[in-house]
Amino acid sequence: MAKIIETEGLTKKFDNLTAVDHVTFSVEEGEVFGFLGPNGAGKTTTINMLTTMLKPTEGRATINGHDIAKDSAEVRRSIGVVPQEYTADEDLTGYENLILCADLYGINRSVAKERAKELFALVKLEDAKDRKVKTYSGGMRRRLELACGLVNHPKLLFLDEPTLGLDIQTRQATWDYIRTLKKEYGMSLFLTTHYLEEADSLCDRIAIIDLGKIVRTGTPKELKDSLGGDVIELGVSGGSNLTEELRRMPEIIDVRLEGGNKYRIKAKEGEEVIPRVIDIAKRLGGKVTKVSLTKPSLDDAYLEYTGKSMRQEEGGAAVWKQRITMRRARA
Amino acid sequence: MFHGLWALTNRELKKWYKVPVLLLMSIVQPILWMALFGRAMNIGALFSNPGVITGNLPPQVSQQLNQTLSILGNQIMEKTFGTSDYFSFMAVGMLSFIVLFTSMTSGMSIVWDRRLGFLNKVLTTPVARGSIIMSKVFSSIIRSLIQAAIILGVALLLGLRLGPAVSLINVLGVFAALFLLSLGLSAIFLSIALRSTSWESQMAVMNLLNLPLLFASNALFPINSMPDWLKAVASINPISYGTDAARQLLLYQPDMSRLMLDYAFLGGFAAIFATIGIILSWRLLSR
Ligand SMILES: Nc1ncnc2c1ncn2[C@@H]1O[C@H](COP(=O)(O)OP(=O)(O)OP(=O)(O)O)[C@@H](O)[C@H]1O
């Protein structure tokens, strides 16, 4: 498969701050690739470079085979961008905004009208399309941004925090929508997010980025597995000690006896291990009183690699949203 | 490429004509100026109706004297302003005034677009960088010219006296001069605003420059009667050339060589600053 994004040592310095620090990664055609990282990690800056809005200080990148520095016009033609902040013109209606976007890509008017119809249906803004964007709610504005980013049927869509500030339902709808795009248009997607469930359920591959550096890349499963498996907690009454017997199983990585009759077992493929563990307990004359299975979450992976918990970060995201709102109110 | 240029220009105009209050507000000021400086505080009135030293003279003599003074006054007016009617003189100056003020505000719109994120969207599309600034220049020109046409109409209603042989060609000539003036001025102010994110500083630039630029030109007062230092500024001020062309065509017996000079200066001014604006927008719009 061809690579839709390829970067090599991509770097951006602002004065003496290195916002993006020698980032190298590639995205396959048709893939959904996620950038996961805390506030200020350099996600937006990376997108800005890949979408030719910022010139890299160092390094290079190609989009759809075109160099971002040399063929920026070609790059712009093959991408769609849904930026982190709102970009629609508030004084125009949603429809006027979308047609304007189409014009900016040089799409002729009859095609533009057809796409507008298709896209407004897709983002469910048909009823609001003739209202001024000023009167839209945050979620409606996000969906309009999404429609604008798709108007040129891009090969690659950049989504910077696509669900920031959306309610659960709208967020869910946006995810479904992103999945549809991938399936129906064969579009590749590059998205950034603060939300772990989002990265987990949408992305084929994830890069965790912190302080401008990619600290880890892999599929959500790989990232979770890299933490060393599931945790099974087992309560047993009676019988003899299970530790020796359990350690003999290849899937089991570690067994600890906690407080008399509670075992903490670290294992791969926890679901399949549990029935066999129960058998062993019975065989050794014990009675299983309690079993629980904890799968490592992406949150754990995130904590492991960035040293920050996502819960703190979600607070951060809310602050960010407020900051945007405030900025807009002031402007 | 021209697709984007037209679409963006159209957007600016749409935002403008959908809010007629904007148009009204921007023409109120020059109309007030015409009423105040042109009508109420008319310099010409000082000369045409002196009536000062007539108190204890026989009526016959005082009438004679007044008449002479009035003729003299008219000649002074004629010599200073090129017309005995100060109102007409300054009303034509107001055409440049409205062009100046409208072009200045065009810089603001790019600051807003940057702050509200719209500029970011445009920058990720294949629209040529030069089109981004030129669309704003064109919309500013169109707004300037429409407003100038309204001001001209109001001035005629308020008693602007046109020169002896004013035809449609003259009027078109006036708008051609104002076009060039607006092109150059908008390009300057947009170039200043290209990197700016603060509309406060853009406002400050506007407030700093607008009245000095207007007064250091022949819009309200003829260059010949200015002190030398001001003369120097006024004679490189493009507003002087735009206003002079308009006066030649509307009020005076056109002096062809002066008119040619006016157009040459305005043309050069517009070409230079439009080019600078386009070059800067390539350089500055993406960081
Ligand atoms: N124009 C700029 N000038 C100076 N510093 C900047 C600029 N843009 C971004 N930065 C800095 O670069 C760093 C990375 O910012 P960036 O916006 O890429 O973060 P992010 O990962 O998108 O964060 P968030 O999750 O908050 O959106 C931050 O420390 C930020 O302060």
Ligand SMILES: [Mg+2]
């Ligand atoms: Mg960001």
